Amino acid sequence: MRTTAELRRLWSPACDFTKRTFTMYSGATLRGLNSVALDAFQALDGVMRTFNYVPRANSPGAWETGAYNCRKITSGTGYSLHAYGIAADINARTNPYGKALITDMPVAMVMAAKGIKTTEGAQVFRWGGDYRSVKDAMHYEVVASPSELAAGIDWASVTAEPPNQNDPRTWPKLRKGDKGPSLTRLNELLEAAGFPDTNPTSFGTKTSAAVRSYQTSRKLDVDGIVGLQTWTSLLNDMPAIAESDPSPFKIEVHSRPERPMVKTGSKGSVVEELQRRLLDEGFDPGPLDGVFGRKTKTAVIAVQKANGLEPDGIVGKLTWRAVLG
Numbered sequence: 001m002r003t004t005a006e007l008r009r010l011w012s013p014a015c016d017f018t019k020r021t022f023t024m025y026s027g028a029t030l031r032g033l034n035s036v037a038l039d040a041f042q043a044l045d046g047v048m049r050t051f052n053y054v055p056r057a058n059s060p061g062a063w064e065t066g067a068y069n070c071r072k073i074t075s076g077t078g079y080s081l082h083a084y085g086i087a088a089d090i091n092a093r094t095n096p097y098g099k100a101l102i103t104d105m106p107v108a109m110v111m112a113a114k115g116i117k118t119t120e121g122a123q124v125f126r127w128g129g130d131y132r133s134v135k136d137a138m139h140y141e142v143v144a145s146p147s148e149l150a151a152g153i154d155w156a157s158v159t160a161e162p163p164n165q166n167d168p169r170t171w172p173k174l175r176k177g178d179k180g181p182s183l184t185r186l187n188e189l190l191e192a193a194g195f196p197d198t199n200p201t202s203f204g205t206k207t208s209a210a211v212r213s214y215q216t217s218r219k220l221d222v223d224g225i226v227g228l229q230t231w232t233s234l235l236n237d238m239p240a241i242a243e244s245d246p247s248p249f250k251i252e253v254h255s256r257p258e259r260p261m262v263k264t265g266s267k268g269s270v271v272e273e274l275q276r277r278l279l280d281e282g283f284d285p286g287p288l289d290g291v292f293g294r295k296t297k298t299a300v301i302a303v304q305k306a307n308g309l310e311p312d313g314i315v316g317k318l319t320w321r322a323v324l325g
């Protein structure tokens with residue numbers, strides 16, 4: 001597999017290439033994609049559609065899905081692959097960046113995405129959830145070269161197996177009378193959202209009432225049926241999924257802690273996490289030693305400038321949001 005450095009070389013220059021906007025089947029847009037890689041993202045979109053996985057569009061205050069970002073380096077670590085128009089982030093809120101893998105992407109779908117090939121057999125995508133250090137489940141990046149992509153996508157490799165209707169990962173449409181593992185997942189999510197179903201063994205009147213209350217509270221279409229819109233909203237409410245469970249709907253009992261404010265002189269694992277994230281984003285924080293020193297501050301200021309934030313070198317809520325993506 002190619003390294004990020006090799007991909008930067010193959011796809012250079014950063015930021016300066018023919019950019020295209022691609023609208024995914026769900027309506028979410030990927031802006032600033034490299035025109036050479038457009039087919040690759042169309043293939044990725046095809047896989048997501050096959051699995052009924054809905055890339056969400058951005059709304060005010062909720063950044064979810066995007067592609068291009070021209071981030072300048074402060075020293076030799078290079079640009080993020082987003083700066084070459086060959087990476088996309090999908091559904092950031094339910095696929096957060098962090099030490100543990102948290103994702104609502106079905107395993108089979110991720111495998112299908114990684115199975116997309118060119119006509120000459122080159123793998124097209126790598127998934128950020130497979131990163132060895134910090135996991136970036138929202139992130140898909142092209143690992144084929146421009147000339148490999150020029151051979152064209154092997155569209156036969158894009159047709160994944162249709163999802164198994166008994167598998168809760170397929171987010172089946174649930175309505176009155178339904179039973180089974182999907183209903184168990186639904187009950188867990190409803191309960192976590194504060195709308196417990198008092199008779200959870202089959203989808204009856206009580207389940208329907210709980211679903212309607214939930215839909216009303218979230219301003220969804222109120223029909224008492226659990227389709228993609230309701231599944232997606234439930235996952236937004238309770239996105240955390242543990243790494244050990246291969247199914248996508250697992251409730252994490254404790255919500256992820258807010259990151260504390262850190263600045264010059266701060267120490268510890270949270271500073272190390274910040275440094276790793278800075279490095280991944282192409283900013284040089286100095287050694288990954290968990291000590292917030294001069295170089296880390298310089299990198300933080302660069303990130304703040306790149307994101308239009310007050311460049312004070314102090315990492316509070318807004319700067320954390322910027323670096324965690």
Ligand SMILES: [Zn+2]
Pocket residue numbers: 082087088089136138139140
């Ligand atoms: Zn990304």
